[in-house]
Amino acid sequence: MTETKFSDLGLKPELLSAVQALGFESPSPIQAKAVPAILEGGDIIGLSETGSGKTAAFTLPALQMIDLQARHPQVLILSPTRELSVQVCEEAHRLGKDLDGLRTVPVYGGTPIDRQIRSLKGGAQLVVGTPGRLLDHMRRRTLNPRNIQLVVLDEADRMLDMGFREEMEELLSAMPESRQTLFFSATMNKHVERLIKKFGKDPIPVSVERKTKTVSTISQCYYEVRNRSKVEVLSRLLDIEPPRLAVIFCNTKRSVDECTESLLARGYTADRLHGDISQQLRDRTMQRFREGKIELLVATDVAARGLDVDDVEAVFNYDLPQDPEDYVHRIGRTGRAGRKGRAISFIYGRDVYRLQSIEKYTRQQIQRMDIPSQEQVEGHRADKLFEEVKEQLAASPNQTFRHYIDRLLDQGYAPTEIASTLFEMLRKKLGREGEFIAEDSPNYTSKKPTRPNKRDRERRGRRDDDRGGRERRERRDFDKDPRSERGEGDPRPRMSRDKPGGRQNRIGNRPGSSCLFLGVGKSDGVQPGEIIGMIYRESKIEDGAVGQVLLFERHTLVQIKEECAPKVIKACRSSKLAGRNFKIDFDRQT
Known part of the structure; x- marks a missing residue:
């Protein structure tokens, strides 16, 4: 069978040159059809999966089919989300x-x-937008549908699921009878059919049949995790195999906020x-x-469709x-453009029935995995560090600091002691705050805060908004040792949730x-x-030096060990947060 080329599709030279410049060699099956x-x-009716x-x-x-000499809308593309509208427009550019x-x-x-x-009045020929805003423009008479030749419904099923049926019908009813309509959808259901x-x-159906509904380059697995243990398990998986970019999907806005804050704190x-x-903020x-x-x-799920980033690994x-x-x-x-990707799901209890429905729908089995222990996480990171050092030695051994090693050898230190110490220092340096401090390490025990008494622990356990109490209970659900890496000995500070008041309080x-x-x-x-991470990263101060962090609308107060404060101020004065410089100094009102 001869492979189809873009030149076989009947496209004009200007489009073929753009396709070639973008590096596409041949059309995908849905494009060819x-x-x-x-x-x-x-x-x-175009039926094809995402990506x-x-x-x-x-x-x-x-x-x-656009007449470049005519300065009025000729093509209208409806998209379910703002992100997808921007991406379609960028693709057209x-x-x-x-x-x-x-x-x-x-x-x-x-x-x-x-x-x-202004853009519409300036002569835009191709308009991409969400149904609600397009209808708003049409009612304002800033979008004239009279000359529309082509209407595209991108992700038609999604727009219907999001409740845009009335807007879509009103828009389509206002279009010229002679228009051409394209219905693109990942799935076909009764609402789309109607x-x-x-x-x-x-309409002529154009579809690409697949044995499965998911990309074959994506490995899929799941972990059985209680709700209160999800952040800890997620952290371990991220530490064992860190993705370059990853998307974490939650069902509610509250869950998104809580998960994000927990990850930032770690x-x-x-x-x-x-x-x-x-x-x-979404664009930024x-x-x-x-x-x-x-x-x-x-x-x-606002980002489930329309999030077009090729390098998402998980x-x-x-x-x-x-x-x-x-x-x-x-x-x-993930797994876009032929790349490999990973899909990891957390389930518990009755979620197993939903998982079975997903397996039946996708015609693929999702593998169950065991939650990695903290020892496995540490071992994996240590092995990875070992291989990196080994590769560096094989490539080109660095002689820059050889004289320091010779001095230590002359003072009676054994080569294994020197190497072991350097490995330990490198592990701590490369990890997140406190990440590589093992429980049996002297550094770990020496930095432990005073253990709360029984009454304090009980009171803390009763408070739903106490993140520390929740995380201790999480680890006991699947680890025998309650003092894992981020357990009671965690040297990192807890963030205060105090309401604004007088600074002294x-x-x-x-x-x-x-x-x-x-x-x-x-x-x-x-x-x-972000603030805590920036302080530790820029000033290289010891773990536990940062205390309370109080975030307000236009400023932040941070508690720092007295001896570390001048070093932090000096190191962070040239740093940036949220893409801009900021003032940092001793707070004069405390």
């Missing part, structure tokens, strides 16, 4: 870069409408994405995630989704400590964990 069918002018290249399948023919005079605009809620109105029957004109670089986040979060400045993105279902379709769309964020004058003022706060989008 859909593009010629769309160019023939009929309605189609199959369906965006280019409808964008390429849409760009081909890339594929149409050689089309002189092409103008595209994304329109969606959460951003000023004036800018979108919409197609009402607004389609004998030293990971994480951020959140859900419906209550403003569009400006996605940009930082794409650039690798955030390694973990914690999100609700997806965690922190909460198992209710719908098998959502599971498929979630794990489709917020950070007490604890003997031997100082209070520092930082000119960043909640309005800048920073989290306490």
